Amino acid sequence: MALEELYREVILDHYRNPRNRGRLDEPEATAEGMNPLCGDEIHIDLRFEDGKVSAIAVEGQGCSISQASASMMSEAIKGKTREEISDLIARFRGMMSLEGGTDPGIDPDRPGASLGDMEALQGVRQYPVRIKCAALGWTVLQDALQS
Amino acid sequence: MALEELYREVILDHYRNPRNRGRLDEPEATAEGMNPLCGDEIHIDLRFEDGKVSAIAVEGQGCSISQASASMMSEAIKGKTREEISDLIARFRGMMSLEGGTDPGIDPDRPGASLGDMEALQGVRQYPVRIKCAALGWTVLQDALQS
Amino acid sequence: MTGFPDLRADFPILETGVHFLDSGASSQKPIQVLEAMDRFARTSYANVHRGAYKLSVAATDAYEAARQRVADFLGADHDEVVFTRGATTSLNSIAFGWGLEHLRPGDRILTTVMEHHANLVPWQMVAKRTGATLDHIPITEDGRLDLDAFLEKLDERVRVVAVTGMSNALGTIPDVPWIAGRAHEAGARVVVDAAQLVPHREVDVRELGADFLAFSSHKMLGPTGIGVLWGRMDALEEMEPFEGGGEMIADVTLHNATWAPIPHRFEAGTPPIIEAVGLHAAIDYLDSIGMDQIFAHDQHLTAVALERLSDVPGVQIHGPRDTENRGGVISITMDGTHAHDLATILDEHGVAVRAGHHCAKPLMRELGVAATARLSFYVYNTEEDIDATVTGLRKAGELFGVG
Amino acid sequence: MTGFPDLRADFPILETGVHFLDSGASSQKPIQVLEAMDRFARTSYANVHRGAYKLSVAATDAYEAARQRVADFLGADHDEVVFTRGATTSLNSIAFGWGLEHLRPGDRILTTVMEHHANLVPWQMVAKRTGATLDHIPITEDGRLDLDAFLEKLDERVRVVAVTGMSNALGTIPDVPWIAGRAHEAGARVVVDAAQLVPHREVDVRELGADFLAFSSHKMLGPTGIGVLWGRMDALEEMEPFEGGGEMIADVTLHNATWAPIPHRFEAGTPPIIEAVGLHAAIDYLDSIGMDQIFAHDQHLTAVALERLSDVPGVQIHGPRDTENRGGVISITMDGTHAHDLATILDEHGVAVRAGHHCAKPLMRELGVAATARLSFYVYNTEEDIDATVTGLRKAGELFGVG
Numbered sequence A, B: 001m002a003l004e005e006l007y008r009e010v011i012l013d014h015y016r017n018p019r020n021r022g023r024l025d026e027p028e029a030t031a032e033g034m035n036p037l038c039g040d041e042i043h044i045d046l047r048f049e050d051g052k053v054s055a056i057a058v059e060g061q062g063c064s065i066s067q068a069s070a071s072m073m074s075e076a077i078k079g080k081t082r083e084e085i086s087d088l089i090a091r092f093r094g095m096m097s098l099e100g101g102t103d104p105g106i107d108p109d110r111p112g113a114s115l116g117d118m119e120a121l122q123g124v125r126q127y128p129v130r131i132k133c134a135a136l137g138w139t140v141l142q143d144a145l146q147s
Numbered sequence C, D: 001m002t003g004f005p006d007l008r009a010d011f012p013i014l015e016t017g018v019h020f021l022d023s024g025a026s027s028q029k030p031i032q033v034l035e036a037m038d039r040f041a042r043t044s045y046a047n048v049h050r051g052a053y054k055l056s057v058a059a060t061d062a063y064e065a066a067r068q069r070v071a072d073f074l075g076a077d078h079d080e081v082v083f084t085r086g087a088t089t090s091l092n093s094i095a096f097g098w099g100l101e102h103l104r105p106g107d108r109i110l111t112t113v114m115e116h117h118a119n120l121v122p123w124q125m126v127a128k129r130t131g132a133t134l135d136h137i138p139i140t141e142d143g144r145l146d147l148d149a150f151l152e153k154l155d156e157r158v159r160v161v162a163v164t165g166m167s168n169a170l171g172t173i174p175d176v177p178w179i180a181g182r183a184h185e186a187g188a189r190v191v192v193d194a195a196q197l198v199p200h201r202e203v204d205v206r207e208l209g210a211d212f213l214a215f216s217s218h219k220m221l222g223p224t225g226i227g228v229l230w231g232r233m234d235a236l237e238e239m240e241p242f243e244g245g246g247e248m249i250a251d252v253t254l255h256n257a258t259w260a261p262i263p264h265r266f267e268a269g270t271p272p273i274i275e276a277v278g279l280h281a282a283i284d285y286l287d288s289i290g291m292d293q294i295f296a297h298d299q300h301l302t303a304v305a306l307e308r309l310s311d312v313p314g315v316q317i318h319g320p321r322d323t324e325n326r327g328g329v330i331s332i333t334m335d336g337t338h339a340h341d342l343a344t345i346l347d348e349h350g351v352a353v354r355a356g357h358h359c360a361k362p363l364m365r366e367l368g369v370a371a372t373a374r375l376s377f378y379v380y381n382t383e384e385d386i387d388a389t390v391t392g393l394r395k396a397g398e399l400f401g402v403g
């Protein structure tokens, strides 16, 4: 049974204690999205300083994978430039074998490109129906960056 | 092949030379009907004298069976009372194995109940899809009598 | 329960050992149904109502025999049975075909907060087009219709009462005969979404008292692609066709068309012919078991499940806690564990349940949950399926540290 | 024709020796299609898009793979393919979903006198509701669209041109790319009823130039109960859902609903899942022969039939007399003999043809006939089927004393 691979401790920790929870006053970028098939929701607010993410707030509701993934994502992009974030998004999609992904291998030496806690989400790949859950926060992030 | 049974000479004769063709001025009873599945149409006008059919006119278009059957029917009911016609209808339906039919046997001795040329239509029974054709004129006749 | 036959051998898909508890979404199909369709397609297939040749007559006879079989199953007349694509299309045909013709600004449509979207969204659409208003009967704490509130909301401006025959999310079986009686007194038409009811309990449309009834074949051991709209003849006569096309017309000119007799008027185009043969076989199968037996089996499994589930730490049961007037559908949540996670964990235990809003989002809001995991039973289920579920739920509790 | 494979062994129904010449109404189904559906139902069936368990994922994958297969077959994108109940429902979805939104009094709908009722009656209904007017492109003596008349009727008030891709009564294949070009210049949307075209000839939707396209599975070796609505994404975006219900929503509250992304928005309720798998197999089968081969085979049989039929005393052929831009459909009448009598006599010779108005009553009036007998060819037909027809027609001539 791969359940322990799916529900790794770090994922459950992010699910129970989501990081950067809430909303920002006067966000510079914001977006929300939902997965119409399961109803999971994510809302993201962003602020920037010197071209880097200076503040991020996430709200949402849904399964452990969608909420934990969004929480991890919020940690991973703090202090990153838009370019670094694009790279992260591509690397995340690569890890999840999603379209538009690059470089599925995790390369901790590549500057700004470590996926950190996110790597725990690799177990999700064995559950194709749950990949959408893991991806939701990142899709909303992309929308926010374009907003 | 039962085709010769279906297309007996008397049927083809009625088809080519339909009796009582046309319309009546000031009919006392009238009705028309069609078979929506095949488009065959029959129109019937009636006049009565002393409770008996004194004049009948039939118009229509369609296959040999529907048109010949209506032509034969027009011959069979001339001079008959409503009651005798009801009896004829029931006997016709019986011959065709249709609902509401009685006495499928043809009894030439029964007063007013001989089916005459109509008996040639017995061959239609072997072609269930064509029974509706044979019945069309009679159905319209029933409507006319109720009009 | 003793006496109920073990039917699993008729369902090849169960050979993998899957504990299939999602019949509420769609049931599996017995070989009897699959073989009936296959045989028909191999020996008697042609389009219906169109040909003057033998194959077409055979196909038409089979199609109309299926209509008669449905009519007999429901205690209805042959011509009151319309074949559609499914319950959803049946309900849309009623809402648009009847509603657009008969609803005016100020008229009211009364439905319930526990409807499936199929019996809610079409009425929203029709309300917007006609200016009628939509109102909803609330539910009580234990997931039953609040009948006092229904009587309060019922007045002579209510033109239609649209109610589920059995909730697909809670299992509740409202007292439709009583509701229909009150609604008719108020002069309203009664539409019953019987998508969950007809597969599981004997329905006699005259006793039910409805004007319109909708259900799907695929939830009652039959194929996808076909469903039924039943209407009392006087109600069907009030309905305009929802679709135009072939086979539903009496005559067509360049600018006008007149309609064929009922039921053909409501069956535009080539109908689901092979599927009708499959539905016929499914009804034969159900009747060979007996609908009373089937409902008793559902209720037995429900009673067992309600009891065993209540022993699992953290599990909440939504809807009625007993088996009175309820079918074999149980919605649960687990503290601190999302329904989707439950479904994934149960899947790893070979248990197939559905997690989500069950196309009943307003009800979910009413219950204060985003999603539930739903067990639903049918003829092939056994107590072992419940045991496997309980095992899986305990594992979920462990993983998520519940209890 | 040399080279075309003998496929009759794949069609068990032909074992009786029937000369099946009614594929225009509905085609027979090869074992490959029947087995694909049966296998799917026995191993991978569940409702789609709803479950978080493996069977449901497998079923969803199969259903979406069928959508992709249709998209590839048409040169379209995955999300442009909507599964419906059949061509009739596809056309109604367009007429109501697009037409009710975009047509206003004074707007014009341009269709043709040779449309199947499915591409005529829905537009009549929508014209009546919106106040738009309906006009019809006439045909020439030999049964082709009168393109000069089309250009005369085309003006900037024409908002939609609805035209058949191939006439089901005459076989005529209008020049849709050219018509679509002119229509687009005039600012109109182009709807193509491809119920007869797609089964018989390669269609690339980009080359065809249409905005919407409709066809049915059952006429292309696939099962009943499913059809396709294809739309260019920008055209689909202009369309409102024709039905409301489950699976087509983004969110639902008691009074409002928002729609799911395209194509799900247009697929309310449980779709024809097993049927989608069957359609997938049917397309695989067609492609394994090759659509060009199939069309050439149709044309070959048409050429042979046109020649042999013209030798039969009293036989009249309606529609084009040559094989240029025409498919394998031939409508005939016989002097002094009604089409139904022809069909019965042919049936006795083992030949299955359809007799009637072919759901094209306005065209029949145009031709001055009440009904025709129609031969239509497909992959399993051979010249022997034509010979049997000719024999039967000669017998009809004898019986009815023709010639």
Ligand SMILES: Cc1ncc(COP(=O)(O)O)c(C=O)c1O
Pocket: C246, C268, C269, C270, C271, D024, D025, D086, D087, D088, D089, D116, D118, D119, D164, D166, D167, D168, D193, D195, D196, D216, D218, D359
């Ligand atoms: C040209 C044409 N359009 C539409 C249709 C309707 O297709 P269906 O009956 O499968 O909905 C047909 C088939 O009868 C047809 O031949």
Ligand SMILES: Cc1ncc(COP(=O)(O)O)c(C=O)c1O
Pocket: C024, C025, C086, C087, C088, C089, C116, C118, C119, C164, C166, C167, C168, C193, C195, C196, C216, C218, C359, D246, D268, D269, D270, D271
């Ligand atoms: C209560 C209820 N109504 C309507 C429907 C819709 O049925 P279908 O999806 O077969 O159209 C369902 C099934 O999902 C249901 O459970």
